[in-house]
Amino acid sequence: MTIINSVFNWFMKKRMHQIELFQKYPNEVQDEWFEQLIAAAENTEWGRQYHYRDIENLRQFKERVPIQNYDTLKPYIERMLAGEQNILWGSEIKWFAKSSGTTNDRSKFIPVSEExxxxxxxxxxxxxxxxxxxxxxxxxxxxxxxxxxxxxxxxxxxxxxxxxxxxxxxxxxxxxxxxxxxxxxxxxxxxxxxxxxxxxxxxxxxxxxxxxxxxxxxxxxxxxxxxxxxxxxxxxxxxxxxxxxxxxxxxxxxxxxxxxxxxxxxxxxxxxxxxxxxxxxxxxxQDLEGRTDMLLMLDYGVFYEFLPIENLDKDQPETLTLDEVELGKNYALIITTNAGLWRYLIGDTIRFTNLSPYRIEVTGRTKHFINAFGEEVIIDNAERALNEACKQTGAIISEYTAAPIYFTDKSTGGHEWLIEFEKKPAEFERFVDLLDSTLRKINSDYDAKRFKDMALQRPLVRAVPKGTFFNWMRERGKLGGQNKVPRLANSREYVDSILKVVSEVSI
The missing domain is CATH 3.40.50 (Rossmann fold)
Incomplete structure (x- = not known):
């Protein structure tokens, strides 16, 4: 081992001790960060609006501060973009991370503090x-x-x-x-x-x-x-x-x-x-080689809350803290950060795979799913089904997206998949059957809607030419960076726009 690698290894061993500490005392570490964040924002405009100085516990914080999203914080962020300070966070905000998201074309400007x-x-x-x-x-x-x-x-x-x-x-x-x-x-x-x-x-x-x-x-x-x-x-x-x-x-x-x-x-x-x-x-x-889940990092100046996905549309939903979550359930992630995002619904859904230490998998987006017929298909379902279909047929997928096919007078509904293959399946119809059967196996709501094709017909899968998604993203000005192909949508906006600019390839 070279000297430079030895030096870096020494520093990183010291950090491993700190990581092991928050794994051992997760709730205590989160409680400390909650108190620090509240104290740091007492004198900001937001802190004064919600009387942070008088907040003594998490219960009061939840009662006073509603769950936020970008639309509710946007008026404050626009003022920060114009140069106003001490709005959401006490230290000077000079940087903003531009994110277009994957649900619409509007740009989001996320404040990035020095902290x-x-x-x-x-x-x-x-x-x-x-x-x-x-x-x-x-x-x-x-x-x-x-x-x-x-x-x-x-x-x-x-x-x-x-x-x-x-x-x-x-x-x-x-x-x-x-x-x-x-x-x-x-x-x-x-x-x-x-x-x-x-x-x-x-x-x-x-x-x-x-x-x-x-x-x-x-x-x-x-x-x-x-x-x-x-x-x-x-x-x-x-x-x-x-x-x-x-x-x-x-x-x-x-x-x-x-x-x-x-x-x-x-x-x-x-x-x-x-x-x-x-x-x-x-x-x-991802802290362990050979696993696909990730260690939830608890000492980064972020306080976490978790909203059971079934309560997402309620007016005053009750959120959970780390010590209240359960294995295998889908939660919408809510964060309070050292850049002034307060009880912010980030838009991701996660699932806990381990509770000691806390490890998670990202299962999808709160707005990226297909639920046109009560089937509640999320990105995690789609990825698992596509992976099985690829494994069984030797296919390799470059990109994909899917959307509902709506009811007509003559046919039931369904799902339409646009897939760009790096390597096409040896048996295309078997690929479609495997995609369908795996979805039925892992999602009981989808399975119920597929019963005798009463509500959902067999998926319609279209193979599109190589380069389709790149060209589509380029036309939308969304190449590179954090831009991502939207995987699932509850409308036909993306699928129809792709079909307008390319000719699908029939297999």
């Missing part, structure tokens, strides 16, 4: 390395570079002192010098706004680097990696970067991409480490 940068986002980044080193103590990643494919950076024209960009770009602009030294490419390329230009320049700038670590959203990284192989004429990434060890990924479920990465990186011991990192904060890291 959330240091104690949440950057701490999460360091903990990714910490947990990797803890599981692979003989790793040599610090001998090389980290390749990060992020978003673009823009200056907020409303206020010269405020800046916004994709979260990845905000993090790159604020990274300490030592971290900049270990990443490629240079910021002038990494922050290019034109995504296609960025892919080309990144490929040319990194093919001769000693890349040991990859980081980013799988969707966009695959495009970069394929371009690198085209330029170099190599068969796989190990021929370009022979010292590759780990890929840090997040933002989307990795299962549909796993086979593509096995082809790109044909190495049995390549380490894949999943993270749960959003514009609003860093929440989870």
């Amino acid at each position: 959330s940068l240091e104690e949440c986002h950057f701490k999460g980044g360091k903990d990714m390395l910490t947990l990797f080193v803890n599981n692979r103590p003989d790793g040599q990643i610090f001998d090389g570079k980290v390749l990060t494919l992020g978003g673009s950076h823009q200056i907020n024209s409303i206020n010269a002192d405020a800046s916004f960009g994709d979260l990845s770009a905000v993090l790159m602009k604020n990274m300490p010098l030592w971290a900049q030294f270990y990443r490629v490419p240079h910021l002038d390329i990494a922050l290019l706004e034109n995504f296609e230009e960025k892919i080309e320049k990144m490929a040319l700038a990194t093919i001769d680097a000693n890349v040991t670590c990859l980081s980013g959203v799988p969707t966009w990284n695959i495009l970069l990696f394929k371009r690198i192989l085209e330029i170099t004429g190599k068969n796989n990434l190990l021929e370009v970067w022979p010292n590759l060890e780990v890929y840090f990924h997040g933002a989307v479920n990795f299962t549909p991409y796993r086979e593509q990465f096995r082809k790109l990186i044909p190495m049995d011991n390549m380490y894949y480490l999943e993270t749960y990192n959003a514009s609003e904060g860093f929440f989870g890291i």
Whole structure:
């Protein structure tokens, strides 16, 4: 092991002790953060509005502060964008993470404080390395570079002192010098706004680097990696970067991409480490090799509440704390953060897979599901069913989306799937049957609606040409960064817009 790897390993062992402490005392750590967050915001406009100075416990906090979403916080955030301070958070807010979300085209501007940068986002980044080193103590990643494919950076024209960009770009602009030294490419390329230009320049700038670590959203990284192989004429990434060890990924479920990465990186011991990192904060890291769930990170300046998904539409829903959650149930995640997001419904749904320590899986979005006929299909159901269908038929999926087919006078309803295959199934009709049967097996509501085709017919699956989703995202101005293909929708907005711009391929 080189000296530099030994030094980093020493620092990370110290951090492992702190991680072990919050695993051992999760409720105490969360209680401390709750008190700190309330105290820190007492004199903000929000804190005065809800009388934070008089709040003595969580019950009072829940009674006084309603559950929020972006629409309810938007008037405050717009004032912050215009330069006002001490609105939602006490310290100066100069950065905003721009997120388009996946439910509509409206941009969201999430405040990023100095505290959330240091104690949440950057701490999460360091903990990714910490947990990797803890599981692979003989790793040599610090001998090389980290390749990060992020978003673009823009200056907020409303206020010269405020800046916004994709979260990845905000993090790159604020990274300490030592971290900049270990990443490629240079910021002038990494922050290019034109995504296609960025892919080309990144490929040319990194093919001769000693890349040991990859980081980013799988969707966009695959495009970069394929371009690198085209330029170099190599068969796989190990021929370009022979010292590759780990890929840090997040933002989307990795299962549909796993086979593509096995082809790109044909190495049995390549380490894949999943993270749960959003514009609003860093929440989870896969801490054990061989598992797909993530350790809920409890000392990042985030206080968590959990709303049972069945209570989501109630007027005054009761939320749960860590000590009240149950295994296997779906919860909408609600966060209070050190950037001034108060009881914020982030839009993700999670499920606890372990309660000591607390580990979670992201199961979907509160607004990304299909429930046109009472079937309540969530993204987790879709991913599991597609994975089984792929496994049984040898298919590999690049991208997909699905939506309802509405009742007509002559037919029942159903689901329409648009799938872009990297490798088509050997037996297409069997693929459809497996998708359908697995959904029936894991979702009793779907199964009931499928009974004798009374409410739901067999799924209609359309294979679309390669490049379909890339071209569609490009037309919508949503290439790169945190932008994601919407997986499920309860309307036909996405499916119909895709079908208008491409001709589907019949198999």
